[in-house]
Amino acid sequence: MSVGSDQDAQLLEIAAQYCAEGSALGVMVSGGGDSMALLHLLHRAAGAQGIRIEALTIDHGLRAGARAEAEMVATFCGQRGIPHQINLWQRGNAGGNLMDEARRARYQMAEAWAEERGLSRIAVGHTADDQAETFLIGLSRQAGIDGLSGMRSRWLQGGVTFSRPLLSIPRAALRDYLRSHGIHWADDPSNADSHYTRVKARNALAALASLGITALTLAAVSGNLEAARLALVGQVQLAARGIAQTEAGTLSIPRADFLSHPQEIQRRLLIAALRWITGAGYPPRESGLTAVQAAIAAGKDATLGGVRFKSKADTxxxxxxxxxxxxxxxxxxxxxxxRWQLTGPHAPNLCIRALGVEGLRACNDWRATGHPRDALLVTPAIWRGDALIAAPLAGFSNGWCANRSPSFAYFVLSH
Structure with missing residues (x-):
């Protein structure tokens, strides 16, 4: 591919369209081919539009060569006047899935960096190959439409919008782009380690090529499923707007209205409710959710993931x-x-804890709020030791306010 080729122009147009969506932007750059191509493209497009661009590299400290790759990115950025920062992940002794833990930490660190640098959006260098591999991994896990819809093209985390501008572009096209511009990149040796699920999916994708099933083919399938998923999300949002009432951080749904919806809409409403109330990043296990649905249908109470589902006669x-x-x-x-942000006369000797039974007893006017007792017990209150200072939602504000955002309906749409 030459510098003036149609494909070069296509890639630059994608970058230009992304840059035109706002002002300053950040780019997550590992030093691999995908992120290096993204950085170079966005640097070209941003420069033409007078937009500030900054780069971040996360060194997870998991490979001996990771620091050298981060320094390579630093040199690349320095030669082009791109502000660049290297952040080291301090994992500690936590257990669990290392790769998933590293991924979560990566985006949390990027979000904090963006807020510190005054950036409201960050670009990530995933490609059509990543999308296809994600689809195959979903197939191996018998995923439903959410798992097979693949990677989101954009999502909101905190106050930062993350985007994947190159999700429709094959990895090979980006390698061609880098070669044509004389840009070096680093190859992560773990990308050849067949112990990793994603590498297995990559190898399977190569084997499927003889059937005409390519990264672009599977990425297109994921795109079709994503359109269907968004249609479902729209229906769930309409249902949430029509039947869900929020009060003191709880949800009340008319029982008959809830049961009138198809099982899939019910399921998604329950997932959204659980995540909205807990702030959980992922939906609960399917078995637990099925048990909750069965309990509600039978008019029984249930508990899942730190959330109570109380079945009353009509609610x-x-x-x-x-x-x-x-x-x-x-x-x-x-x-x-x-989920709760409190505003008021902050002081070092104050803390936020649940109101609880003892705290509610000290709120003489809580009944005047109209909020259910059970709901108020789990609302935030301001304490100084064992002394209750304020309970904003229980009629004892004392100069304090408790804010819970976003609304449930908006949460359904944005998640």
């Missing part, structure tokens, strides 16, 4: 489980229970 009440928050405490300046 389903969905609220935080008391024992899930009874030991949660944080300074008043921090987010409590992943």
């Amino acid at each position: 389903i009440q969905i609220l935080r489980e008391a024992k899930a928050v009874q030991s949660l405490a944080c300074p008043t300046t921090q987010l409590w229970d992943n």
Whole structure:
């Protein structure tokens, strides 16, 4: 591919369209071919439009060569006047899935970096090959439409919008682009280690080529499924707007209206409710969710993932489980229970804890709020030791406000 080729122009147009969506932007760059091509393309497009661009490299400290790759990116950026930062992940002794843990940490660190640098959006260098591999991994896990829809082209995390501008471009096209511009990149040796699921999917994709099944083919299938998934999300949002009432951080859904919807819409409403109330990043296990649906259909109560589902004669009440928050405490300046932001006369000797039974007893006017008792017990309150200072949602504000955002309907649409 030559510098003036149609494909070069196509890639630059994609970058230009992304740059034109806003002002300053960040780019996550590992030093691999995909992210190096993305950085170079966005640097060209941003320069032509007068847009500030900055780069971030996360060194996970998991490979001996990772630091050298990060320094290679630093040199590349320095030669082009691109502000660049290297952040080292301090994992500690946490257990669990290392790759998943590293991925979560990567985006959390990127979000914090963007907020610190005044960037509201970050570009990530995933390609059509990544999309196809994700589809195959989903197939191996018997995934439903969500798992087979593949990677999202963009999503909101905190106050930062992450995007994948090159998700429709094959990896090989980006390698051609880099060669034509004389740009070097690093090859992660783990990409050849067949112990990793993604590498197995990559090898399977190569084997499927003789059937005419390519990265672009599977990426297109994922795109079709994503369109169907978005249609479902739209229906869930309409249902949420029509039947869900929010009160003191809880949800109340008319039982008859809920049961009138198809099983899949019910399921998605419950997932959204659970994640909205807990701030969980992922939906619960399917078996647990199926049990909750069965309990609701039978008019019984259920608990899942720190959330209570109370079945009343005409209403389903969905609220935080008391024992899930009874030991949660944080300074008043921090987010409590992943969802509550409190404003008021902050002081170092104050903290946020759940209101609880003892706290509610000190709120003489709580009944005047009209909020259910069970809901108020798990709302945030300001404490100084064992002394209750304020309970904004229980009629004892004392100069404090408790804010919960986004709305449930908006949450359904954005997640």
